[in-house]
Amino acid sequence: MNNMILVNLPFIVVALLLAVGFYTIGFKRNLIKVVIGIEILEGAVNLFLIALGYVKGAYAPIYTMAPKDAVNNMVLPTPQALTLTSIVIGVAVSALMLAFAVNIYHHYGTLDVTKIRRLRG
Amino acid sequence: MIEHLPALMIAIPLFGAFTTPLLKGKPRAAALWALAITAVTLGLGTLLVREVTAGGTMIYVFGADSPGLVLPSGYRVPVRIIFEVDAMGAFMALSAVLMSFIGAMYSHSHVERESGLEKYYSLLLLLEVGILGMVLTGDLFNLFVFLEIAGIAGSALVGFRNYRGEASEAGIKYLIVSAVASLMVLFSIGLLYGQYGNLNIAYLSRQIGFNTVDMIALGLLFASFAMKCGSVPTHHWVPDAYTEVPAGINPTLLVATYASLYALFRVSFSLFGEVTLSMSSVGWIMSILGVLTMFIGVTMALVQKDVKRLMSYHAISQTGYMLLGVGVGLTVLNDPAKLAAFGRDAMAGGIFHIINHIIYKSLLLMTAGALFYVTKTRNLNEMGGLARKMPYTTIAFIVGAAAISGIPPFNGFASKFLIYETSYQLNPLLAIFAMVTSVLTLASFIKVFASAFLGPPVKEYESVGEVPKPMVAAMLILAALCILFGLFPNVVLDKLVYPAVDALLNLGGYQTWGGVL
Numbered sequence: 001m002n003n004m005i006l007v008n009l010p011f012i013v014v015a016l017l018l019a020v021g022f023y024t025i026g027f028k029r030n031l032i033k034v035v036i037g038i039e040i041l042e043g044a045v046n047l048f049l050i051a052l053g054y055v056k057g058a059y060a061p062i063y064t065m066a067p068k069d070a071v072n073n074m075v076l077p078t079p080q081a082l083t084l085t086s087i088v089i090g091v092a093v094s095a096l097m098l099a100f101a102v103n104i105y106h107h108y109g110t111l112d113v114t115k116i117r118r119l120r121g
Numbered sequence: 122m123i124e125h126l127p128a129l130m131i132a133i134p135l136f137g138a139f140t141t142p143l144l145k146g147k148p149r150a151a152a153l154w155a156l157a158i159t160a161v162t163l164g165l166g167t168l169l170v171r172e173v174t175a176g177g178t179m180i181y182v183f184g185a186d187s188p189g190l191v192l193p194s195g196y197r198v199p200v201r202i203i204f205e206v207d208a209m210g211a212f213m214a215l216s217a218v219l220m221s222f223i224g225a226m227y228s229h230s231h232v233e234r235e236s237g238l239e240k241y242y243s244l245l246l247l248l249e250v251g252i253l254g255m256v257l258t259g260d261l262f263n264l265f266v267f268l269e270i271a272g273i274a275g276s277a278l279v280g281f282r283n284y285r286g287e288a289s290e291a292g293i294k295y296l297i298v299s300a301v302a303s304l305m306v307l308f309s310i311g312l313l314y315g316q317y318g319n320l321n322i323a324y325l326s327r328q329i330g331f332n333t334v335d336m337i338a339l340g341l342l343f344a345s346f347a348m349k350c351g352s353v354p355t356h357h358w359v360p361d362a363y364t365e366v367p368a369g370i371n372p373t374l375l376v377a378t379y380a381s382l383y384a385l386f387r388v389s390f391s392l393f394g395e396v397t398l399s400m401s402s403v404g405w406i407m408s409i410l411g412v413l414t415m416f417i418g419v420t421m422a423l424v425q426k427d428v429k430r431l432m433s434y435h436a437i438s439q440t441g442y443m444l445l446g447v448g449v450g451l452t453v454l455n456d457p458a459k460l461a462a463f464g465r466d467a468m469a470g471g472i473f474h475i476i477n478h479i480i481y482k483s484l485l486l487m488t489a490g491a492l493f494y495v496t497k498t499r500n501l502n503e504m505g506g507l508a509r510k511m512p513y514t515t516i517a518f519i520v521g522a523a524a525i526s527g528i529p530p531f532n533g534f535a536s537k538f539l540i541y542e543t544s545y546q547l548n549p550l551l552a553i554f555a556m557v558t559s560v561l562t563l564a565s566f567i568k569v570f571a572s573a574f575l576g577p578p579v580k581e582y583e584s585v586g587e588v589p590k591p592m593v594a595a596m597l598i599l600a601a602l603c604i605l606f607g608l609f610p611n612v613v614l615d616k617l618v619y620p621a622v623d624a625l626l627n628l629g630g631y632q633t634w635g636g637v638l
Contacts, residue, residue: 018308025297025301031293034297038297038300038301038304041301041304042300042304044308045304045307045308045311048308048311049307049311049314052311052314052315076318078200078314078320079311079314082262082307082310082311082314085262085266086265086307089266089269089273092269092273093269093272093273093296093300096273096276096277096296097293097296097297097300100276100280100289100292100293100296101293103280103283103286103289104286104289104290104293106286107285107286107289108286108290116290118286118287118290119287119290119291119360119361119364119365
């Protein structure tokens with residue numbers, strides 16, 4: 001029983017982070033907090049990918065100077081590669097979002113999403 | 122050279138995107154360079170379409186000669202990045218390269234008074250890369266990466282006029298929507314990878330067993346791509362983004378939206394196509410979403426005063442037709458008799474409508490951009506009597522408005538007629554909604570025509586003239602395409618659309634990597 005919770009712990013954390021992320025995006029009024037919400041979502045998805053790729057007792061997929069017992073006992077490198085790519089893209093997205101937020105503050109004088117509503121109808 | 126076409130389609134605009142910033146301070150050179158790059162890509166795209174329609178699905182494997190065996194243990198799974206171009210992908214790629222070329226041509230004079238143009242053209246080319254990558258790839262993770270590239274480049278372009286607060290507002294809305302949608306796509310990719318250990322769409326579609334986790338993945342993918350293609354109920358970003366983006370980017374941004382629609386079709390027909398049980402309910406959901414989208418879009422458009430915003434709401438409404446057409450096809454996917462009777466034609470209507478819509482909506486948004494270029498306002502109530510001052514723009518607008526309202530012999534009629542006929546056979550109510558939407562579309566365009574082009578001339582615009590030549594040329598090319606596609610729909614249908622439909626329906630051909638494995 002205890003063991004099962006430990007094995008599934010990353011996935012429970014992923015579910016919690018997803019919930020927190022969606023709550024932040026949906027219910028927070030400050031634009032910076034919305035951006036943070038998206039970052040939390042991204043963290044959840046990245047953690048999910050990393051947790052998928054983890055095999056207990058397996059070796060990191062680095063072939064040079066690998067120890068003998070690592071043969072046929074390496075994790076697949078794909079999830080790690082996916083996560084790295086996703087992190088890099090995430091940096092670009094958050095930088096652009098924050099740049100927009102700065103520009104919006106410059107023009108509207110507020111970061112309250114309920115007041116940034118010149119485009120409507 | 123021909124066998125490297127799929128890679129070159131990505132490589133050349135990417136090369137252009139990274140060299141354009143070197144032309145800092147020389148806006149004219151940057152514009153010409155971007156025009157040259159998009160022209161080369163247009164040529165390659167035409168070659169690609171010819172190659173795919175003649176020789177069937179093209180497979181391109183990065184870093185190997187064939188997609189076959191790569192693991193030393195003899196385990197036959199595709200582990201490399203594979204580009205898989207069938208007729209549907211080639212069709213979308215052709216729309217993308219054509220519209221990027223027209224957009225670059227139009228931008229040449231439309232944005233010449235702005236600053237930072239080398240970045241503008243760089244982002245335009247990056248957006249093209251994103252779209253092309255999405256429609257050519259055969260790999261789920263690659264799809265995510267290119268979705269993000271298109272999303273970032275697109276939202277940066279939406280916020281290009283950063284001296285306007287509204288542009289940043291629209292940009293961050295678009296970026297939040299695309300970030301959430303693509304994170305959910307990544308999450309469902311993770312779900313599928315966790316179960317089947319592969320990312321290749323064709324390989325996955327053969328393995329899929331449709332358990333609960335697959336259903337969650339399908340739901341997430343469907344919702345995210347529907348969000349990105351501007352379907353109701355997540356359509357709020359569309360009018361803002363299309364209104365604030367410079368008109369030269371509108372064609373490319375439209376294709377970026379429909380690249381998400383393509384991904385939606387690819388997921389429904391290829392990735393989950395093997396699951397014969399439940400796809401008809403997914404088809405019904407798609408059709409009903411389509412009807413709602415077209416109706417809500419057009420009713421919102423009727424009340425608008427801003428000319429570009431009005432046309433953007435029509436873009437939502439027209440997306441509904443595509444969803445309806447292909448949704449009808451998906452509903453009867455497992456019923457061969459009905460599929461032959463009207464399903465295939467319904468899908469042809471939906472897919473034909475994609476390219477028709479891209480052509481005439483770009484044309485209309487460009488005429489709105491021309492009005493803005495001349496009058497510096499987008500408010501319909503402040504315009505008037507411009508028909509005599511801007512004859513070419515007026516002609517282009519009339520052609521576009523007739524096409525979007527589905528008046529024969531323009532191209533909108535050809536595809537809408539197919540959709541009316543076929544959706545009537547599934548359920549008459551669907552066809553009635555589609556026709557009512559067309560009438561309302563015509564009504565709102567008469568409103569635009571009457572207030573902007575007819576009526577007494579306004580004093581402030583006494584001295585205005587026609588827009589510069591590159592803008593006129595871009596608009597006239599699109600108007601000519603509208604008329605050509607309307608006069609000879611059969612040529613387009615036979616050469617481009619039916620091959621694309623058959624490529625979507627031919628799941629077996631997609632799964633076997635075009636006969637390589």
